[in-house]
Amino acid sequence: MHEWALADAVITTAKKVAKEENLIKVTEIVVKIGELQTISREIFETALQQVLKDAPDLFNEVTCKLEIEPAGFKCMNCGHEWLFSDVKKNLDDDETESIHFIPETAHVFLKCPTCKSPDFEIVKGRGIWVDSIEGEK
């Protein structure tokens, strides 16, 4: 499970923010999970709990809120916009797994449904993103 490394990045980020803002306690971390990376909420929850086991005391009462963000694309060539949910059924297991590790490989395995170009922007829902960190001073 490689999700641990990303969960570790989230907690490392929270530690950094806590230090910069002189928090004595981190109460809430809101994490967006981009749909494109197909990370399951349960697996990421477990990974976060594992990382939190070794985290300092200021994380003792933290709640992690996970929100799945739908992934969307916009074609740079023809302007067409579409959703990952409309096309993900066309990917085989290996392709989905590649995108799970490195979301940018979407440009290898997906094309614009209208003009077939691989030159699209991942507008939203790419991967793991820290939306907010709250705490007490």
Added chain:
Amino acid sequence: MHEWALADAVITTAKKVAKEENLIKVTEIVVKIGELQTISREIFETALQQVLKDAPDLFNEVTCKLEIEPAGFKCMNCGHEWLFSDVKKNLDDDETESIHFIPETAHVFLKCPTCKSPDFEIVKGRGIWVDSIEGEK
């Protein structure tokens, strides 16, 4: 004066929008002039009027509003943000002229004031931008 070519791009864009939206008359075009490109309001106004001389009738009553947008940068290396107005006095005439033609040459002639990196983002005020086009159907 190379501004004519950019003014021509603005009017060509207005023509395209008018066609797409079935306008019988274009009444207002708002153009942002990014400070970085040091295009003078007067020169660009003149260029627009020249281009409009040959424009079709639906531009007969158009008003072009020009707004100068201050240019700002953000360093990708250290996060520092600064304004073009703070640093432009350090550029010589040739450097200003290069940026006038191709604003990206700013990465050759300007550095982050804090960390000296040329790896900064032009956050706003780059060049000519059409803000809005209004008309009657």
Added chain:
Amino acid sequence: MDPRINVVEKRLEKIGKVIAIAGGKGGIGKSTVASLLALVLADSNQKVGLLDLDFTGASTHTILGLEDFHFPDEDEGIIPPKLHGISYITITNFTQDHATPLRGQDITNAILELLAITRWDELDYLIIDMPPGINDTTLDIIRLIKKIEFCIVTTPSKITTKVVKKSVELLQELNVSILGVIENMTYPTIHYAKEAFPKSYLGTIPFDETYENAIGDKEKLLETSIANTLRNFTVICDKMC
């Protein structure tokens, strides 16, 4: 709205053929082929333009011997300065040949700016020297110049062949027109291109030991076997000869 995009086609409308010299790999001779092709065409009284889009690795000015960097004249846009009869645009005229560290988005913007403001006027050929890789430049050229045609360069090397094959497959998938594949710097014994690109193989350009010494000198360049071979590629230059 970015107004520049809407004027690109108009700026190129009086040009016969727009040819990108590409290959996806670096150091295979793209700039050499682009520069010498432009020289050979100009020498045959064709109206030819050369646009160097390899901003960080700009080389055509070295090959053609441009030594003084100055801004182009302005007249309703910029007028490409002439060098050896070629209408020539290189970013080095704006950067005075300083290092040019640009991210992809900056490259896109600089390409759009050049395409929007340059008045090529009437040309038989516009040759575009491409950077290595399949990157912002490649994607932008395909997106912005609908009549673009690619001339692919490769070399007799396993490494090059694999990389170039992938670029060619991508261009084919995208239905981009490929004029042909040229194998450059061939030695008498090793060849891969004929087999790797059976449908689009055009021919070979030999490794020419005199080239290094000819760099920067128009007359010597026109005498290299590279220039002489390019004169014969009528598939690329169909109006020539």
Added chain:
Amino acid sequence: MDPRINVVEKRLEKIGKVIAIAGGKGGIGKSTVASLLALVLADSNQKVGLLDLDFTGASTHTILGLEDFHFPDEDEGIIPPKLHGISYITITNFTQDHATPLRGQDITNAILELLAITRWDELDYLIIDMPPGINDTTLDIIRLIKKIEFCIVTTPSKITTKVVKKSVELLQELNVSILGVIENMTYPTIHYAKEAFPKSYLGTIPFDETYENAIGDKEKLLETSIANTLRNFTVICDKMC
């Protein structure tokens, strides 16, 4: 907030030296030097990693003879698969060696993702094979890996020398550590690097006609004069010999 940036240094903390093989120009032998340096170091019982960051022009897998592409094992991240004793990360293991058209922003994201999830563990050296150009990859490596050191490759060519000189000047301005400049593919008669880079010139690697046939074969690669020359560059590999 992008959480990945904050974990990059931590993932690299057990690595002795992180060396980017670069030069700004394509086709000068960056991938050759990166691959053979990694091989030579592994052969000398050093713990070595190789990270191929030339996503669209990936070549190290061809040189080292990787033929089966498969996903790395996972354990609190991804564990670099071993090839000839080298801990090796190439994007081809994720793309099955398909064409990889990425814009600069995608490259930045893919680099960040790889740096955030790869568990290199303890290494004496991490060698990074760089793409040509001064681009998103170069700028990101400088921004993200504070202990990065550059090893510059050049060739005996006027075109290459001009381009590489500009990259080196930029790196110097940025106070990035430069281990040295290697002149690759030298013939007995032409040399430029010693004069062009007097302070950082390291030495030459000869053009080796046996290299093409050795590509993909570890034992043959280790016998090339390229590998043998690299063994002697103790400035780069200060723990070696």
